[in-house]
Each structure stands twice: as C-alpha cells, then as structure tokens.
Amino acid sequence: xxxxxxxxxxxxxxxxxxxxxxxxxxxxxxxxxxxxxxxxxxxxxxxxxxxxxxxxxxxxxxxxxxxxxxxxxxxxxxxxxxxxxxxxxxxxxxxxxxxxxxxxxxxxxxxxxxxxxxxxxxxxxxxxxxxxxxxxxxxxxxxxxxxxxxxxxxxxxxxxxxxxxxxxxxxxxxxxxxxxxxxxxxxxxxxxxxxxxxxxxxxxxxxxxxxxxxxxxxxxxxxxxxxxxxxxxxxxxxxxxxxxxxxxxxxxxxxxxxxxxxxxxxxxxxxxxxxxxxxxxxxxxxxxxxxxxxxxxxxxxxxxxxxxxxxxxxxxxxxxxxxxxxxxxxxxxxxxxxxxxxxxxxxxxxxxxxxxxxxxxxxxxxxxxxxxxxxxxxxxxxxxx
Numbered sequence: 001x002x003x004x005x006x007x008x009x010x011x012x013x014x015x016x017x018x019x020x021x022x023x024x025x026x027x028x029x030x031x032x033x034x035x036x037x038x039x040x041x042x043x044x045x046x047x048x049x050x051x052x053x054x055x056x057x058x059x060x061x062x063x064x065x066x067x068x069x070x071x072x073x074x075x076x077x078x079x080x081x082x083x084x085x086x087x088x089x090x091x092x093x094x095x096x097x098x099x100x101x102x103x104x105x106x107x108x109x110x111x112x113x114x115x116x117x118x119x120x121x122x123x124x125x126x127x128x129x130x131x132x133x134x135x136x137x138x139x140x141x142x143x144x145x146x147x148x149x150x151x152x153x154x155x156x157x158x159x160x161x162x163x164x165x166x167x168x169x170x171x172x173x174x175x176x177x178x179x180x181x182x183x184x185x186x187x188x189x190x191x192x193x194x195x196x197x198x199x200x201x202x203x204x205x206x207x208x209x210x211x212x213x214x215x216x217x218x219x220x221x222x223x224x225x226x227x228x229x230x231x232x233x234x235x236x237x238x239x240x241x242x243x244x245x246x247x248x249x250x251x252x253x254x255x256x257x258x259x260x261x262x263x264x265x266x267x268x269x270x271x272x273x274x275x276x277x278x279x280x281x282x283x284x285x286x287x288x289x290x291x292x293x294x295x296x297x298x299x300x301x302x303x304x305x306x307x308x309x310x311x312x313x314x315x316x317x318x319x320x321x322x323x324x325x326x327x328x329x330x331x332x333x334x335x336x337x338x339x340x341x342x343x344x345x346x347x348x349x350x351x352x353x354x355x356x357x358x359x360x361x362x363x364x365x366x367x368x369x370x371x372x373x374x375x376x377x378x379x380x381x382x383x384x385x
Contacts, residue, residue, distance in 0.1 A: 017051050017052065017055045017100055017102060018052060018055075019048070020048070020051070020100050021044050021047055021048045021051065021096050021097060021100060022041070022044060022045075022048065024096050024100070025040070025041065025044055025096065028254060033250075033254050033255055034089070034092065034254060035219070037089065037217045037218075037219065039084075039088070039215055039216045039217040039218075040088075040089045040092075040093060040215065040217055042213075043082055043090075043093055043213050043215045044093055044096070046080060046082075046211065046213050047080065047093060047094075047096070047097040047179075050077060050078070050080060050097075050177075050179070051097060051100055051101060053077045054077060054101060054102070054103060054147075054177075055102055077177050078209075078210065078211050079172070079177055079178040079179065079180075079209055079210040079211070080178075080179045080180070080210055080211050080213060081153075081179075081180045081182065081186060081206055081207075081210040081211070081212050081213065082094070082179075082180065082181045082182070082213045082215055083181070083182045083183065083184055083185050083186075083212070083213070083214060083215065084183070084214060084215030084216060084217060085183060085217075086183055086305070086380060086381065087219075088215050088216075088217040088219075089215065089217060090151075090181035090182075090215055091151050091152075091181060091276075091277035091278070092254050093181075093215075094108070094149055094151060094179065094181055094277075095108075095254070095256060095276075095277070097149075097179065098149050098179075101147060103146055103147060105144065105145045105146050105147075106145055106146065106147035106148075106149070107144070107145045107147070107148055107149065108149040108150075108151065109148075109149070109150060109151070110150075110151045110152055110275075110277060110278060110303060111150050111151060111152050111153045111154060112152070112299075112302055112303040112383070113263075113264075113303065114150055115157075115160055116264055116299075117264075118137065118163060118167065119159070120264070121133070121136075121137050121140070122134070122137065122163070125137070134163065134166045134167050134170065135170065137167060138167055138170035138171050138174060139174075141171060141176065142171065142174040142175070142176050145176065146175075146176065146177060147176075147177045147178075147179070148171070148176055148177070148178045148179070149178075149179045149180075150178065150179070150180045150181070151181050151277045151278065152181060152182065152183070152277070152278050152305075153180045153181065153182040153189075154182060154183065154184065154189065155189050155190040155193070155199070156190070156193070158193060158194045158195065161190050161193060161194075161195070161196075161198075161199045161202070162195075162198070164199075164202050165198075165199070165201050165202035165205060168202065168205060168206070168209075169205055172205070172209045178210070180210070185212065185214070186203040186206045186207055186212065187203060189203060231372070232339070232340065232341045232342070232371070232372050232377075233340075233341075233342055233344065233348060233368060233369075233371075233372050234342070234343045234344070235343065235344045235345060235346055235347055236344075236345055236346065237311065237313075237343060237344070237345045241310070241311075241343040242310075242343075244343055245281070245308060245310045245343055248308050248341045249274065249276075249279070249281050249308055252276075252279045252306055252308070253276040253277075253279055256276045258273070258274035258281065259274060259275065259276070260272065260273060260274060260275070261274065261275025261280065263296070263299060263300060263303065265295050265296045265299045266295055268296070270286075270287075270290075270292065270296055270300070271286065272286065273286065273310075275304075278303065278304050278305045278306065278381075279304065279305075279306045279308070280300070280303075280304040280306070280307055280308065281308045281310070282307065282308070282309055282310070283309065283310045283311045284309065284310070284311045284312045284313065284322075284326070285311065287300075287309070287325070287329055288322045288325040288326045288329060289322055292325060292329075293325075293328070294328055294332065297328055297329045297331075297332035297333075298332050298336075300329075300332065300333075301332040301333050301335070301336035301338050301383060302336060302383035303383065304338065304383075305338060305339060305381035305383065306338065306339040306340075306341070307333060307338055307339070307340050307341070307342075308341045308342070309340060309341070309342040309343075310342070310343050311343060311344075312326070312342055312343065312344035312345065312351065313344075313345050314345045314346045314350065314351060314352075315351055315352040315355070316354070316355060317354055317355030317356065318355075319355075320355050320356045320357055323352045323355065323357055323358075323361060324357055326352075326364065327357070327360065327361060327363075327364045330364045330367055330368060330371075331364075331367075333371070334367045334370075334371060335382065336381065336382040336383045337376070337379040337380060337381050337382045338381060338383070339371075339377060339381075340368075340371050348365045348368035348369050349362075349365045349369070351364075351365060351368075352364075352365075
C-alpha cells in the first residue's frame, strides 16, 4: 500500500511519532500559541492513531547501502473526516498531523484549489482523449500520493457534486488515504442543492470509508485571535507595520512557516506571498498593481476566509486603475464575508479622495470600516457556507 512513497527515516525517527502529536500540541499550549481544548485533544487522538498505523508500516533496511525502505504487511488504514464550526482548530490539527506523517508522497490542499485542478484536468483530458477523464484523474492522484489531506471540504456547485462521488469512489478503491476537514457533517453537505438525492450516494460513501469525527470545541479561536489583535486595520505604514503583519500571520497559522501560493483562475496564475489552509498573506502590489479583475478577486474570496493584506498606499489620481482594482477587491471580500487584516498608509476614509472614481471610493472606505466591526467579524465566510 505504501510502495515507493516513504521518506528515508531511521527506526528511531519513525518510532518517535508515538505520542508525537499530543507532545507537539502541549508544546504549542506551553508557548501560548494555542489554548488547551479537550475537544481538540480528542480529535488529535484519532489523528495520532492513524499516524501510528502509517508509521507501523514503515521499516528500515539497515543492510541496504541505498537505505531502501521496506514495508511490513499492509494494514487497512481508515480515512478521517473531521467536522466542526469555523475557528475550532481543524486546520491546526491537520497541520500537526501532516507535518508529522513520515511519508514523502503526501499532499495537503484546500478544497477550492483541489476542485479547480479537478475541473482543469477533466477539461484538458477530454480535449485530447476519448477515455474516461475521472478514471484517468483518479490514477494520476493515486500515483502522486498515498495520503491526501483536504482542508475546508464543502460542496455548493452541482458540477462538483456530480464529479465527487465517482472520483472519491475510485480514490478510496485505489487505497488512497484521505483526511478531510469541514464545517459540516457529511449529512449536511450540499443542503438544498439540485439533484441532492444523487449526491447522497457520495455522503454514504464518505461515511462508509471514513471515520467521522466531530470537533465540538466551544470557542471560535479565529475570532479570539482577531480580538487579541490591537486592530484589524493598521496605519500608518511605520516601523511597526511589518511586525503587525507577521504577528497576524503567526496568530492565525500557529506560527506556520511562510510558503508561497498560487491561485489559478481561467488559465492565469496569481502569485501570493504565503498560504496556509484558508489563510492568505498578500499585498496591495500583488493584488492591485497587477492586472487582475473580478474573476480573480471572487476566486480569492471564495478560497480564503481570512486575508492579510499588506501595504495599502494613499492613492492619487495617477493610480486610478489601482484604485478601481482595490474597489473590486474589497467588494468581493465584503460580499463573501472574508475577514480582512491589513496595513495602510492612512485611515480608510483618506485612502482615495481625489481623482476619477473618488466618489465611488467612499463606499469602499465605508466597507473597510464596517469590516472592522464586531458584527462583520462574527459573520460566516460565504465562500464555504
């Protein structure tokens, strides 16, 4: 089951995974990166059990000069589906598990990005081949990974709903191990959607192939982090602005390493400074100086529930194009109820006061102010509702 997918680790390194997740969790608590939560610990125990199963299948051949990794007889590992309200720590637990997992061919991806790739592959395959695109896609995914971790699993689109049952059925049959996080129990996915009775075949598949784990933490830790910040709109762009951006990223990702991300929209690639689950760190230059449009901003707002946006300048008439893009960006974030944490040169109402579109910008300034309010911060991300 784990053929050709293992990192080169010694027996000592592999055995170290025993109890590793709880040790790391306790360490995070001790450093005040997170708060201890019994519900999180219970979910973590399920992840630890799966981690132990995977590690138990990894053997080290001491006699091989090439340090070839062999396998013990494979055992059936059960996929996991962890669900709970927004901000309960699902992605944080997933990150601990993923980083600790001692195999090389593994992948972690946000659901929206995963579906973008699925549709792109199907389109391209059908353009060049007459064979079943879903079968080909399942083989490709399985060939590249033994473990697939999918963050923020949700279904709102009929095209996605029709694809998922066939694709995941083949992935499970291939032996792929899937760990998913979601805001909803499988029974509550795609509620009110078209042809939902057909989609129920998929929900039954999920419950048959996966262990369903409810993360019933009481606190919304993401909202707590927002409250712990001195502000969500920081100005001016002084010596503390960069510190504010870094602090915000650390708070929301539990001090995760910064890894660049790419958002693919209609064949274009939007480069982002750092991506961690549904948290993105980006800048005004990345999003508003580049020639982006509504499709790009809507996809960004769909995929990420929290945007950390650095370096919004005071805009002049010469930067009217940048101002128009910024208006469109804020409209998309606002409509999708994305949490915005940003640094700017001046207060929101002073960002753009003269030039083409300055009158229309007043609505954007008003939205920026509203997006700092408790009522807005309490709202659910519309991209995954």
